[in-house]
Amino acid sequence: MPTANLVRLVLLEARRGALPWLAIAAVALSLCLAVFLSQVALTESRALQAAIVAAVLRACAVFLVAAHVAASVLREIDDKGLELMLSLPLARSAQYAGRFFGFAACAVAIALFFALPLLVWVPAPAVAYWAVSLALEATLMAAATLFFAMSLGQLLPAIAASAGFYLLARTMASIQAIAAGPHRDESLADRFARWAVDAVALLFPRLDSVTRTEWLLYGAPAPSAYAAAVGGLVLYALLLVAAGLFDFHRRGA
Amino acid sequence: MRSELRPLSAVPFWICALLAVTLGLQFAWRLTRPAVQESAELPPPPRHGALRLASFAEEPAAARLAMLYLQSYDYRAGNRTSYQKLDYERLTGWLDAIQALDPRSDYPLFSAARIYAENPDAARSRRMLEYVYQAFFDDPARRWPALAHAAIVAKHRLKDLPLALRYARAVERHATGSDVPLWAKQMEIFILEDMDELEAARAMIASLLESGRIHDPAEIRFLRDRLRELAARQARGKPPSDSRQPR
Numbered sequence: 001m002p003t004a005n006l007v008r009l010v011l012l013e014a015r016r017g018a019l020p021w022l023a024i025a026a027v028a029l030s031l032c033l034a035v036f037l038s039q040v041a042l043t044e045s046r047a048l049q050a051a052i053v054a055a056v057l058r059a060c061a062v063f064l065v066a067a068h069v070a071a072s073v074l075r076e077i078d079d080k081g082l083e084l085m086l087s088l089p090l091a092r093s094a095q096y097a098g099r100f101f102g103f104a105a106c107a108v109a110i111a112l113f114f115a116l117p118l119l120v121w122v123p124a125p126a127v128a129y130w131a132v133s134l135a136l137e138a139t140l141m142a143a144a145t146l147f148f149a150m151s152l153g154q155l156l157p158a159i160a161a162s163a164g165f166y167l168l169a170r171t172m173a174s175i176q177a178i179a180a181g182p183h184r185d186e187s188l189a190d191r192f193a194r195w196a197v198d199a200v201a202l203l204f205p206r207l208d209s210v211t212r213t214e215w216l217l218y219g220a221p222a223p224s225a226y227a228a229a230v231g232g233l234v235l236y237a238l239l240l241v242a243a244g245l246f247d248f249h250r251r252g253a
Numbered sequence: 254m255r256s257e258l259r260p261l262s263a264v265p266f267w268i269c270a271l272l273a274v275t276l277g278l279q280f281a282w283r284l285t286r287p288a289v290q291e292s293a294e295l296p297p298p299p300r301h302g303a304l305r306l307a308s309f310a311e312e313p314a315a316a317r318l319a320m321l322y323l324q325s326y327d328y329r330a331g332n333r334t335s336y337q338k339l340d341y342e343r344l345t346g347w348l349d350a351i352q353a354l355d356p357r358s359d360y361p362l363f364s365a366a367r368i369y370a371e372n373p374d375a376a377r378s379r380r381m382l383e384y385v386y387q388a389f390f391d392d393p394a395r396r397w398p399a400l401a402h403a404a405i406v407a408k409h410r411l412k413d414l415p416l417a418l419r420y421a422r423a424v425e426r427h428a429t430g431s432d433v434p435l436w437a438k439q440m441e442i443f444i445l446e447d448m449d450e451l452e453a454a455r456a457m458i459a460s461l462l463e464s465g466r467i468h469d470p471a472e473i474r475f476l477r478d479r480l481r482e483l484a485a486r487q488a489r490g491k492p493p494s495d496s497r498q499p500r
Contacts, residue, residue: 048317055314174306208310
């Protein structure tokens with residue numbers, strides 16, 4: 001029950017804040033950009049519109065969720081609300097889980113809302129694949145930002161860490177491909193660099209293989225590939241929640 | 254929050270003046286600086302890895318935005334045909350990098366065949382047609398429209414029938430999907446006719462009919478009519494032997 005109350009409070013805070021308006025503004029911005037760019041396209045104007053709207057809304061969903069989580073958690077810390085909560089006879093796991101599920105619900109709501117405009121250009125099944133993937137991706141970022149905000153305790157480092165984490169997770173496959181490219185030499189330093197890149201990649205989820213715009217333009221992915229991609233997201237989100245719980249239980253009152 | 258604001262008169266005059274002057278200077282500065290450098294040359298194409306990294310795993314959107322960026326060089330001199338002056342080595346490098354970013358996009362080859370290949374400069378046009386021809390073999394089922402258009406450009410603009418035949422032949426032999434229309438499959442025949450290779454054109458139609466790839470009755474009827482027409486033309490040109498008679 002305390003978890004459910006916390007979820008309700010998080011959702012109430014999101015509804016009363018600027019989050020819904022920012023989500024609407026993001027949709028409007030992406031549609032305007034798509035319409036503008038399609039005016040200068042010589043071909044594939046519908047594909048261009050769908051791709052631009054999907055790419056912009058994906059970035060906006062993640063940014064809005066991460067910024068909302070960081071601002072909400074750090075306001076609670078700065079207002080001593082977290083200290084008050086920790087002094088109550090509530091299990092710390094329940095408190096952390098309540099916040100996480102609340103932010104995850106916000107992430108899912110934003111992802112579903114952002115999927116709606118894509119129905120103008122893309123068949124519903126492909127949009128459904130994309131929307132579920134975006135919901136899980138935004139949930140993962142909510143878990144990551146919650147972890148960074150709780151452990152770093154300051155707004156700027158928390159947002160910087162979340163942004164760095166997200167950008168690296170999306171580009172790590174490209175970085176690995178460049179590191180293993182045909183122009184490398186076989187020196188010790190080069191092998192060490194490639195090994196280091198591969199080792200760092202183990203720490204990140206494969207965000208480059210989820211919420212793919214190709215699913216919208218060229219048809220739904222193979223079920224096995226899709227399951228593997230979103231399964232990786234779920235696994236990593238659980239890892240982040242476990243890390244957050246570990247850190248939260250060690251936190252001084 | 255509005256009610257917490259103090260009246261405008263609370264702001265010192267010099268701050269209002271500074272705000273107005275700096276805003277005016279900003280507008281003036283922007284107005285004196287054109288948004289686009291008119292004489293800008295097309296930069297060297299990016300490496301595929303770099304372009305993919307810059308796309309942040311949004312390859313389809315990045316590929317189409319890169320095409321719009323490339324397209325913007327057509328308009329740099331306020332002239333809609335300024336692509337004629339572009340460095341075509343760089344241009345094909347860009348098209349190649351963009352196509353590699355999203356191999357299923359039609360945009361790069363569409364632009365290559367329908368815009369950049371229609372350059373009055375024959376050398377540039379041939380360079381672009383060759384790019385389309387090479388790129389076609391990576392995905393003939395999807396890319397045949399660009400090569401079919403390349404054949405038309407080679408035939409009508411360059412007046413190079415052997416080159417057009419080479420492209421038409423590639424379409425006929427490699428684009429074997431059921432969605433490839435009859436006109437594309439038949440381009441080779443028409444070019445052979447134009448080259449006065451009537452016997453080869455007849456053989457081509459006959460093999461097309463015998464291959465079983467044509468199922469539509471209207472298409473079959475059309476091809477048989479064409480076969481008869483060619484035989485009549487041959488008969489008018491020189492006395493036909495038995496082997497040249499229509500089936």
